[in-house]
Amino acid sequence: MRWVRRHVLDGYAILALVYLFLPISVVVAFSFNAPKGRFNYTWQGFTFTNWAHPFAFPGLGGAVRVSIEIAFLSSLAATVLGTLIALALVRYKFRGSATTNLLIFIPMTTPEIVMGASLLTLFLNWRIPQGFSTILIAHIMFNISYVVVTVRARLVGFDRHLEEAAMDLGANELVTFFRVTLPLIMPGILAAGLLAFALSIDDFVITYFNAGTTITFPLFVWGAARVAVPPQINVIGTAIFVIAIVAMIANVVFQNRRARRLA
Amino acid sequence: MSEAMSRKMFLGRAAAGGALLSAPGLLRAAAASAAAPALPKTITFSNWPLYIDLNKKKQHPSLLQFQQAHPGTTVRYIEDINDNDSFFGKIEGPLSQGQSVGRDLIVLTDSSGLPQRMIQLGWLEQWDKSAMPHFKNLIPAQQHPIWDPHREYSLPWQSGMTGIGYDPKKVGYEIDSVDKLFTDPKLKGKVTLLTEMADTMGLVMLSNGDDPSHVTQASWNAAKTKIQKAVKSGQIRQFTGNDYAPLLANGSIYACFAWSGDMVQLQADHPGLKWIAPKTGAMIWTDNMLIPKGGDVYGASVLADWFYIPKIAAEVEDYVNYICPVTGADKILEKSDPAVAKNPLIFPPASLLKQTHQFDANALNNVKYKQDFQHLIGA
Amino acid sequence: MGKLLHRRAWVTPYALLTPGTAWLVIFFVVPMYYLGKMALSQGLFPIFSFGWQWHNFGDSVSEYSTQFVRSLEYAGIATALALVISYPLAYWIAFRGGRWKNLFLLLVIAPFFVTYLIRTLAWETILSDNGVVVRTLQAVHILGSDGRLLATSAAVIAGLTYNFLPFMVLPLYVSLEQIDHRLIEAASDLYASSPISFLRVTLPLSLPGVFAGVLLTFIPAAGDFINAQLLGTPQQYMIGNVIQSEFLSLRDYPTAAALSFVLMGAILVLVLVFARILGTDRLTSGAAA
Numbered sequence: 038m039r040w041v042r043r044h045v046l047d048g049y050a051i052l053a054l055v056y057l058f059l060p061i062s063v064v065v066a067f068s069f070n071a072p073k074g075r076f077n078y079t080w081q082g083f084t085f086t087n088w089a090h091p092f093a094f095p096g097l098g099g100a101v102r103v104s105i106e107i108a109f110l111s112s113l114a115a116t117v118l119g120t121l122i123a124l125a126l127v128r129y130k131f132r133g134s135a136t137t138n139l140l141i142f143i144p145m146t147t148p149e150i151v152m153g154a155s156l157l158t159l160f161l162n163w164r165i166p167q168g169f170s171t172i173l174i175a176h177i178m179f180n181i182s183y184v185v186v187t188v189r190a191r192l193v194g195f196d197r198h199l200e201e202a203a204m205d206l207g208a209n210e211l212v213t214f215f216r217v218t219l220p221l222i223m224p225g226i227l228a229a230g231l232l233a234f235a236l237s238i239d240d241f242v243i244t245y246f247n248a249g250t251t252i253t254f255p256l257f258v259w260g261a262a263r264v265a266v267p268p269q270i271n272v273i274g275t276a277i278f279v280i281a282i283v284a285m286i287a288n289v290v291f292q293n294r295r296a297r298r299l300a
Numbered sequence: 301m302s303e304a305m306s307r308k309m310f311l312g313r314a315a316a317g318g319a320l321l322s323a324p325g326l327l328r329a330a331a332a333s334a335a336a337p338a339l340p341k342t343i344t345f346s347n348w349p350l351y352i353d354l355n356k357k358k359q360h361p362s363l364l365q366f367q368q369a370h371p372g373t374t375v376r377y378i379e380d381i382n383d384n385d386s387f388f389g390k391i392e393g394p395l396s397q398g399q400s401v402g403r404d405l406i407v408l409t410d411s412s413g414l415p416q417r418m419i420q421l422g423w424l425e426q427w428d429k430s431a432m433p434h435f436k437n438l439i440p441a442q443q444h445p446i447w448d449p450h451r452e453y454s455l456p457w458q459s460g461m462t463g464i465g466y467d468p469k470k471v472g473y474e475i476d477s478v479d480k481l482f483t484d485p486k487l488k489g490k491v492t493l494l495t496e497m498a499d500t501m502g503l504v505m506l507s508n509g510d511d512p513s514h515v516t517q518a519s520w521n522a523a524k525t526k527i528q529k530a531v532k533s534g535q536i537r538q539f540t541g542n543d544y545a546p547l548l549a550n551g552s553i554y555a556c557f558a559w560s561g562d563m564v565q566l567q568a569d570h571p572g573l574k575w576i577a578p579k580t581g582a583m584i585w586t587d588n589m590l591i592p593k594g595g596d597v598y599g600a601s602v603l604a605d606w607f608y609i610p611k612i613a614a615e616v617e618d619y620v621n622y623i624c625p626v627t628g629a630d631k632i633l634e635k636s637d638p639a640v641a642k643n644p645l646i647f648p649p650a651s652l653l654k655q656t657h658q659f660d661a662n663a664l665n666n667v668k669y670k671q672d673f674q675h676l677i678g679a
Numbered sequence: 680m681g682k683l684l685h686r687r688a689w690v691t692p693y694a695l696l697t698p699g700t701a702w703l704v705i706f707f708v709v710p711m712y713y714l715g716k717m718a719l720s721q722g723l724f725p726i727f728s729f730g731w732q733w734h735n736f737g738d739s740v741s742e743y744s745t746q747f748v749r750s751l752e753y754a755g756i757a758t759a760l761a762l763v764i765s766y767p768l769a770y771w772i773a774f775r776g777g778r779w780k781n782l783f784l785l786l787v788i789a790p791f792f793v794t795y796l797i798r799t800l801a802w803e804t805i806l807s808d809n810g811v812v813v814r815t816l817q818a819v820h821i822l823g824s825d826g827r828l829l830a831t832s833a834a835v836i837a838g839l840t841y842n843f844l845p846f847m848v849l850p851l852y853v854s855l856e857q858i859d860h861r862l863i864e865a866a867s868d869l870y871a872s873s874p875i876s877f878l879r880v881t882l883p884l885s886l887p888g889v890f891a892g893v894l895l896t897f898i899p900a901a902g903d904f905i906n907a908q909l910l911g912t913p914q915q916y917m918i919g920n921v922i923q924s925e926f927l928s929l930r931d932y933p934t935a936a937a938l939s940f941v942l943m944g945a946i947l948v949l950v951l952v953f954a955r956i957l958g959t960d961r962l963t964s965g966a967a968a
Contacts, residue, residue: 046767046770046771046775047771047775049767049768049771050767050768050771050772050775053764053765053767053768054768054786056764056841057786057787057790057841057844058786058789058790059801059805060790060798060799060801060802060805060841061789061790061793061798061801063801063804063805064793064797064798064801067801067804072568072569073568073569074565074566074567074568074569076545076546076549076565076566076569078545078546078549078550078569078800078804079549079550079569079570081569094358095354095358095359095360096378096379117698118698118699118702119699121695121696121698121699122695122696122699122700124695125691125692125693125695125696128692129691129692131692131693134692137696137700139947140700140703140704140707140708141703142894142898142947142950143707143711143943143947144703144707145894145895145898145899146898146901146902146942146943146946146947147711147902147939147943148902148904148919148922148923148939148942149902150904150922150923150926150927150935151714151922151926151935151936151939152707152710154389154393154926155710155711155713155714156706156710157390157393158393158710158713159706159709159710159713161393161394161397161399162397164399166402167402174706175706177702177706178702178703178706178707181699181702181703183846183895185699186850186891186894186895187849187850187853187891187895188853189887189891190850190853190854190887190888190890190891190892191853191854191857193854193887194854194857194858194884194887195857196859224780224852224853224856224857225853225857227781227784228784228849228850228852228853229849229853231784231785231788231849232788232845232846232849232895234788235788235791235792235845236791238791238792239791239792239794239795241794241795245386245390246389246390246393248380249402250344250346250376250378250380250402250403252378252379252380254794255794255795255796256380257379258794258796258797259382259794259796260348260349260379260380260381260382261349261350261379261382266797266800270794270797271793271797274792274793274794274797275793277792277793278785278789278790278792278793281785281789281792282782282785282786282789285781285782285785286782288781289778289779289781289782292778293778383927385927385928386927389926389927389930392725396725421725488825489825489827489830531912531913537830537912538830538911538912538913539913543909546800546803546804547803547807547829550803550804550807550808550809550810551807551808551809552803552807552808552809552827552829667723667929667931670928670929671929674924674925674928674929676913677913678907678912678913678914678915678916678920
């Protein structure tokens with residue numbers, strides 16, 4: 038009985054993860070599907086061909102690469118910019134903090150289609166050609182708000198006494214920030230970065246308007262879906278997060294080894 | 301041998317040697333002469349996905365052959381058009397400011413009203429017909445649309461029919477009319493219609509005995525009321541784009557308004573599914589090649605003309621499986637791929653074509669009708 | 680209160696803010712200015728003339744009030760569901776995740792690597808009228824014999840909930856992970872039972888995360904259009920669908936712009952009310968602590 042009580046939370050968490058991954062398991066399963074036609078909607082038979090030729094569809098490989106590059110760069114930039122803003126908002130009382138808060142919230146409330154179209158108007162008025170750079174600009178823009186809100190949740194509960202203690206021991210502000218504060222809020226920054234990455238790699242509407250003739254992975258999928266849903270799309274989606282998970286596992290194992298060696 | 305190459309050679313060597321003037325196009329080129337344009341280094345062609353031939357190596361043979369025939373020019377082929385309104389919304393910004401959209405050739409559907417609108421707005425370039433000797437291969441039925449009577453701006457890429465797609469096993473009988481979708485209680489909640497105004501309203505008007513090519517307020521209202529009742533009662537489940545396909549495939553819906561080309565693809569894995577033209581009539585639409593303002597007219601014209609060479613058209617048709625607008629392609633396919641040549645959804649016989657209708661071109665851009673329709677589908 | 684102020688401190692917040700806010704001002708505020716001008720214009724595509732047409736706002740609200748209310752409803756329900764589902768998961772990752780915390784976080788956002796459309800197609804397969812799920816529910820009479828899951832409000836709300844789960848899990852985790860375990864130990868030392876120490880210690884300390892998660896879920900969910908389009912009938916269409924149709928199909932830019940501003944305003948008001956209820960100072964600023 039006590040075993041059950043102690044593990045209720047574990048069971049619950051597993052259920053939640055199963056729920057999260059239910060459609061993904063379907064996606065993975067269908068990446069092995071062998072449809073004769075161009076649609077991948079019902080199970081026809083098992084095959085490894087899709088995995089053998091994941092980039093068979095012209096344009097798919099390029100689109101994936103563009104999406105990953107943009108997601109990486111935009112989440113990095115947005116995380117830096119957003120963390121700085123969060124620090125300012127939480128740590129300091131200053132004139133204009135209310136306006137800044139508003140400035141952070143409003144982008145999240147704006148429907149993507151008008152945000153995308155208005156941004157395009159800006160680029161047109163300023164004669165900025167649309168392509169990779171305009172997509173990047175747009176992604177950084179909408180990611181900043183999400184980073185601020187996420188990092189702020191971490192900063193608010195942060196124990197300032199640790200910083201005071203460091204300063205009492207002779208560290209100046211900059212050293213304190215980098216050796217005490219930053220490591221402690223890093224989980225928040227990391228979480229914000231992950232969120233920004235996910236938002237960027239899945240964005241469709243804003244990207245569509247500001248992409249010019251560049252194609253990202255979501256643009257490719259939405260476009261293809263009109264006439265076909267090749268299993269290769271499932272393969273790529275599966276592959277991306279399997280790679281990310283393997284990388285993460287490797288990182289944890291590596292950290293464990295390091296910790297054991299240093300101990 | 302391509303004309304552009306011949307033309308260069310002609311220009312390169314002062315006055316004519318008869319040996320060069322073999323192809324008919326050259327004679328015309330000779331007459332038009334001195335400042336004949338050259339092909340640009342890159343021709344950018346935006347199209348709908350999977351709408352061009354694709355071989356096992358996932359290349360586009362028709363484009364490769366074009367590049368071989370016109371050395372020094374590459375075709376940048378982008379499959380970024382997946383919805384008429386969305387694509388138009390994306391390019392109208394630059395076009396309205398007089399900026400180029402970075403494309404030489406685009407493809408939009410006539411039943412969206414957008415090619416017509418672009419002509420009215422002055423956002424399209426005209427073909428350089430002197431560069432298009434195969435223009436005459438356009439099938440007669442397509443030569444004089446109301447909205448571009450002399451085909452100065454547009455040239456069909458593929459056509460398709462909108463009719464009823466259904467699963468005879470689930471339905472239990474052979475459907476032959478639109479009314480069955482609206483009245484059969486067994487189909488309640490198992491029917492979807494399309495978000496395309498021309499297709500949905502057109503088919504329903506036909507089922508009322510009205511002519512969709514001449515829309516009147518009365519015929520519009522009659523169709524609207526019919527749909528409204530069916531939506532309220534739950535007979536109609538949803539309005540879809542081509543996402544009716546997975547629903548039909550997995551049995552969530554039994555019958556729907558569907559596009560002929562989609563059915564050909566679905567039938568590959570679900571041979572039981574059927575597509576029919578309702579007995580009151582089906583709708584036909586055409587995707588047209590267009591040159592947006594700022595595109596390279598000569599390059600686009602030469603490329604568009606390439607696809608009207610029957611051999612090339614046959615290659616494309618063999619893969620795309622919609623309705624081919626080029627005469628002579630079926631003869632070629634009869635030898636190389638008779639199954640395709642005989643498929644009535646790809647080369648419809650005259651009897652089937654007679655049952656197809658087009659939507660009133662003026663009504664397509666009528667604001668009131670468009671608002672009405674959007675309210676019907678829930679927005 | 681931390682003694683982190685010294686002579687040049689007044690400049691520090693502005694220095695920190697500038698890069699990010701400058702980016703937002705250039706690439707968000709300026710476009711919003713264009714949008715605002717459009718909201719006050721009128722005309723037919725492509726000729727729109729500016730004219731202080733304030734009535735655009737009133738007109739659009741009265742015409743689409745149903746969809747507005749429905750959007751806020753659906754977003755609210757989806758947010759509540761997301762909170763209920765995510766809190767235990769975030770708690771588990773924060774308290775029991777150990778060295779694998781980051782891996783679990785990655786797992787939580789992993790579904791986003793498979794584009795929205797593919798995820799939804801997968802749900803359409805799982806919840807199809809003939810699928811295992813529906814048939815089971817029919818067998819136990821939760822659903823009527825001709826009941827379905829797809830093309831219902833339940834499907835739309837479920838879609839919203841599912842797609843915004845990471846937005847709820849991550850901020851919750853961020854807040855929970857930070858809680859000093861000694862506080863919880865202290866509570867149990869003082870004879871508090873587990874539920875009590877959770878309610879009186881953990882939960883209040885995680886409120887900043889709850890606040891953040893609710894914001895990050897509710898706000899974008901209210902403007903969503905894609906779930907209703909793929910998983911709903913016309914009776915489920917949200918204000919996002921209306922804006923989509925006004926903009927793309929009807930090309931009535933003034934109405935689309937006006938609707939957007941009304942939506943933004945409505946969401947902001949609700950957020951402010953929510954913040955007031957929870958007590959904003961504690962949630963957004965450590966400077967007062």
